[in-house]
Each structure stands twice: as structure tokens, then as C-alpha cells.
Amino acid sequence: MIVIRTPGGVSLRLRPRSLVVGATAALLALAVGVLAVGHGDYPMSPADVLRTLTGGGSPAEEFIVTELRLPRLVTGLAVGAALGLAGAVFQALVRNPLGSPDVLGFTQGAATGALVVVVLGGSSATLAGAAALGGIGTGLLIYLIAWRRGVHGYRLVLVGIGMWAILSGVNGYLLTRAPLMEAARAVLWLTGSLDGRDWSHAGPLLAALAVTVPVLLAAGPALRMTELGDDAASALGVSVPRLRLLLLAAAVLLVSLAAAAAGPVSFVALTAPHLARRLTRAPGTNLLPAAIVGALIVVTADQVALRVFPSQLPVGVVTGVLGGGYLVWLLATERRAGRL
């Protein structure tokens, strides 16, 4: 543990292991990113990619990298970071390792918004907007229903599960109302895919990350205090209801905009915070490591989906299968540890 103190009375604690893990994961994500940009009908070596990125490539290479391949990579990184961060916040809010937004109905709300646009017909920009609105609206609804002098973690869980079940019914119905071709497009969207993403997809999400990351990092110390229990945190000067509202709003915003950018990529929000915690071995909520690991998971899964399978799969299939397996393992270990 390294502690940095400034004369102004602000102290910063750094764990060397967390730093090393975070830096390694970030470097790995960037390395996978360089490989990803080099992959395609016009293959480029990593050296070429780096040269083009620093401004030394031919105009054709410049176009291929910055206009065709980089948007996909950046969208993937941003979606992964947003989902990892949101997952870490949700798990801290409901104090359960299974409390991820996919399980609690938030991503289903985004899916409902998108499906309404698919059934009524609309451009992909409208679809993204509707998905974001659907996610945010569902988050608001869950908060209002679960609110009773503050939002207690378990009421949030149960109300979220109820909303999940209702919205699954609605989504299934909407899927039957669409013509077959549109339904296929909708299922592709529901699985989560990075195909054909351009800068307009990455933009809103990057803006949201720029706003929420500082807010969440600033709320980190207060979040750690709530791990002592609501009463102890209140005694230490944390306004627990206001903190919960702030965290929930930030997480819902991130999840909704991530869904708008790439569809609800399943189980990244569940697995990234766990993986981050196991790697850093730091107690409590690892916000930044979770975000970095989330970004690494999404870009790696996307490359696996593109290169390993003969018919190029969307990224959500790979994260879904890996996440499902991880979930079964998690249930078994939680059960054995008596925490479930």
C-alpha cells in the first residue's frame, strides 16, 4: 500500500498490485486492439497499424484504420468499460455478486425500446435512441417502485427481477409482431454486436464515460464506507440515500448508452468486476480495474467471434457462452461458501 498525501489534506491510497493488474490489462486490451485493427480484407502488420495511427501511413491505410476499423475497436472498448463499471456499481449497490444489470431488467428495458422501433420501423439512429430511452425509463421505474425511504438492495433486486420477467414477456411479443427479416435484425441487435459501428455509435457513450467516470471515482470512498453497513456509513457522514441515487443513475446511464451503441452484450457486467477483484485481490469495489477488464473482455471476445468461427458471430454470443459457464461455476462456489 502506497499512500500519497498532498498538503491540502487529500490523501490517495494506491495498492501496487491493483496498479500492476490495471496497467497489464490496459496494455493487453491495447495489444488486442492493434491486432484487431490489423485484421480484415486488407491485412496490416502491427507495425503498420502503429505507424498509421501515429500519422505515418498512406492515405488508403489512413482511411481504412480511422474510418473503418478504429470505430469498431473504440466502440468495443467503450462498451466494455461502461459495462464493467456499471456492473461493479450494481454489485456494490445490491451487495450480491449476481446483481448485474442483465439480471435486474435494465438491459431488458433497453431491448424493449429497440424492439418497439423494429416493429414500427425506423433508422438505426432512432433504434439507438429508443434503446437508451428504454433503459433509462426502466431504471427510473424500478427506482420508483423499489423506493421506500431509500432504496434497499434486496428490494431493488426483487423489483428488478419482476421487471425482467414482465419485459421478457413484452419483448417476446414484440418479436412475434415483426416481419421475419426485421425479427432477424432484432435478434442480432438483442445479442449484442459490433458489426458496422462508426463514430456516431461511440460518441454518446464516450461522452457519458467522460462524465460518469470522475463522478464514480469521487464517490468511491463513500461507496467503501457503505460496505460497513448503512448505519455506520451514515455515522461517518455519508448520505446513503443520495449516494445510492447517484450511483444508480450513473450505472443506468452507462448501461443504457452501452446498449444503444452495441446492443445488450450479455454478462460482461456480471463477469468483469469479479475477474477484476480476483486479479487485484483488493477488497471492496474495484471501479477502474473492472472498467479496464470489461474493455479487455469485449475486444477479445469480438476478435474470438470474428476469427475462430467460420460464420462470423456477433460478440454477444461469445460473452454469453463464457458468462453462462462462469455463472454456473460462481453459483457452485457461492453455494459451497454458504453465501447463497
Place this chain on the structure above:
Amino acid sequence: MEFTLSVIESPPADTPTRSPRRQRAAYRGAGLALAALALIAVAVLSIAVGAKAIPLPQVWQALTDRDAAEYAVVHEMRLPRTLLGLLAGTALGVAGAAMQALTRNPLADPGLLGINAGAAAAIATAALLFGVGGGTGQVWFALAGAALVTVAVYAVGGGRTATPARLALAGAALNAALYSYVSAVMLLDSASLERLRFWTVGSLASADDATVRRVLPFILVGLLAALLAARPLNALALGDDTAQALGARPALIRAGVIVAITLLCGAATAACGPIVFVGLLVPHLVRTLTGPDLRWLLPYCALLAPVLLLGADVLGRVLGRPGELQVGLLTAVLGGPLFLWLVTRTRTNRP
């Protein structure tokens, strides 16, 4: 002193007042008869209401008279549909009640805990591997999927440490994983998509004689096993040691109930797709009438759950004119708010 007092206060033997216990049994028996009447009424409605409405007085004629104009409509479409709704409703209601007793958990529901989703994932796998065909094989796949998830859920949630909310969360996570698998299957194969998207909502629309005949034996066996287990399950509610002292065999009963739940949920899901909330809400509503005694709770659920399912189906046919709304949508939209009310009202939301 206590004894003499109580002897003095007890009524003389020749007074004809009935004991409160027998009186309660009489009330409950009458209630059961009322529930049966309600079921018959809904079944008649289910035969009468549809794209071609049949006036109520002519329903009986349409059922029995071969020369009646509506004979074909009733026998080829409405009757199988009604029978399937009846069977599936009974199966889900009884499975829900048995599951709540087995896990001692008020939030146990075959839909919420992922058992129906397990059957759905197995059927999607079958569709991917062997092509889509609603053959007998589908039921076996559904049963295998349901069995796998039932055992998993029981392994996770059967212990004493599992709180309702944690079990529900584990089930919801399983649900999310299984449905993301089903949508991946639909993505890979557009023939599966065309069929599975209608089936995953939960609908009685595709019912025919063959479907009813295919699932009937499984549901009957499951129902019989659940009803036979009612008495020992009551004993089990007192704890394993007490149950053993009362002559019950806990391991045997648990295995029997798991088999019953698997048969009921697997068959119901194979026939009409995954339907949520029926298995959760009916036992809760019925418990306010009967109390926790499973010998009454299970028969009541068997009669009232199909009232809910068929009622929702009829409502879907009325609301969705000229088409129809799938029954799975209606149970989710109607049952969901009830579930939310239940979890925000009661103390089950304690960790």
C-alpha cells in the same frame, strides 16, 4: 386442576355441534366445488370466444352434435386449445406450489427460477441439431432440460441458508443465461427463429389433438406424484428430524417431488412455451384461502391455476382482435405487477 376444568367446560356429548376442524373441512370442500365450477365456466368461455364466436347456449350442441355448424371449429381448434390450457395451467400451478414447499421459499416459481427456460434451451438445442419439428422428441428434450435446471436450482436453493431473494437472484441469473443461449440459437438458424420466436412467448395457439395426447401422460404422472407427496411434504415443513419421527422419508420425498416438478414443467413448457408467474401467484392467492396445508393447497392450485391461464388466454383473444395476444404476454403483464406488489409489501425483501 387444568384437566378437571377442561372436562367441565367441554360440551356434553349429545349436543349436535360439529367440531371446528370438521367445519373447516366442510368449508374447504365447498370451496373446492366452487373452484371446479369456475374452471368449467372458464372452459366454456374458452370454447365460445374466438375469431368465430359461438353463443353460449350453443356450446354444448357444438361439442356433441356432429351436424352442428361449429362442430369442426370446436373439435379441431377450441377443444384441444382448452384442454391444453387446462393441463398446462394445472401443471404450472401444482409445480409452483410443490416447489415453494420443497425449497421453503415463497418466491419459488418454475418460470422465475429458470426451469421453464431450461426446457426452452433444450428445445432450442434440439431445433438446432435435428431441425424444427414438433415431434415426440421435443418433449423428451424439454424434460431433460427441466430436470437439469431443477436439480441445479435445488442444489443452490434447497439449503437452509438460501434466503428468498438470493434464490430468486440465482434463478434470474440462470434465466438470463439460458435465454441468451436461446437467442443465440435463433440467430444462427433463421428456421429456428421463425418457429421459436412464437413459441418462446408462451402461447396456446398451436394446440392440436396430437400435442395434448403427447403431454397428457407426463402431466398426469407428475400430478399424481405431487398429490401423493402432499402429506409427507407437510411433515417435511417441520424439519427433517421431526418428519422422520412422523414416519416420512425426507430423501425419498425430495427426489419424488423433484421428479414431479420436472415432469410437470417440462411437459407444460414443451407444449406451450415458457410461461412465468402462474406457478408463483396461484399458490400465493390460494394460500390465503386454504392456509399452508398442502393437502388442500395442491388440489385448489390444480383447479384455480388453469382458471388463471385459460382466463388470460380468453382475454388475449378478446383484446387482440382480430388476431390474438399470446397468453405468455398476458400472464407476464398481469402477473408482474402482482409480483411487484407481493415483494414490496411483504417481509420477503429482507436479506
